[in-house]
Amino acid sequence: MSETVIGVIGGSGVYEIDGLEDARWQAVDSPWGTPSDQILTGRLDGVKMAFLPRHGRGHVHSPSTVPYRANIDALKRLGVTDVISVSACGSFREEMAPGDFVIVDQFIDRTFAREKSFFGTGCVAHVSVAHPTCLRLGAACATAAEAQGVTVHRGGTYLAMEGPQFSTLAESRMYREAWGCDVIGMTNMPEAKLAREAELCYASVAMITDFDSWHPDHGAVEITEIIATLTGNSQKARNLVAALPGLLGAERAPCPHGCDRALDFAVMTAPDKRDPALLAKLDAVAGRVLGA
């Protein structure tokens, strides 16, 4: 057994969490750049917590400029074992309405202007993202949300777009009708892929704010509509987070899905060909297998 450390990445509208004991905002240095903001650490019901606002307090970073690698590395450096991503999203399904939460279990990654891996020349690694989220952690998030009366959809495919503009009507229809996506957002990729490389369990709680632009009764997505729904969703998300320590407990067994062992057979580069400078940067993310 090891110690549970819950990391929460707060999305649009979620810039803090409540009730932490010994709460303090701390700067965390990362060789992968400066994280989106300082990280709020503390304890909730005896469980260590770390909260990072994805866009920074005051919403400084756009989806394309969020420092995804620095954020995941910084959480790993703090000892985080389980990451809950909280995000606003649009819905492609009539039955998935604004105010509902979707526990995402699949992604289609259409982002193109972001660094997507910790690995590269001098240390090549290939992890599986066939099942990109942790089902154990997702189930805990679903239980926590349902306990406070939120309508929760367990499972859904999230289309990650580059943004920052919303989709055209043709794109929205294609993602919904031809590609079978359920929700759309701009931030869960490459975040989920990087969490897997860092051997962190990752669950995505997507809070629906709108019907994107496909819905004949709702017209084009408007930021004013999103912000109005976000305000209500944000407190529900904070309540969900507050329930997680009780559900996850202070001690954790190895992940039954193997998230925490994702690098076991992933590194391809021969030991004598590895770049010492890259290995040094990988100390937190891959130290377990690289012996860094």
Ligand SMILES: CSC[C@H]1O[C@H](OP(=O)(O)O)[C@H](O)[C@@H]1O
């Ligand atoms: C505020 S609408 C668009 C914006 O909101 C979502 O951000 P996050 O996933 O961090 O909640 C969406 O992905 C866009 O970045």
Ligand SMILES: Nc1ncnc2[nH]cnc12
């Ligand atoms: N319709 C939408 N498209 C992309 N990102 C979103 N975030 C919230 N609503 C969205």
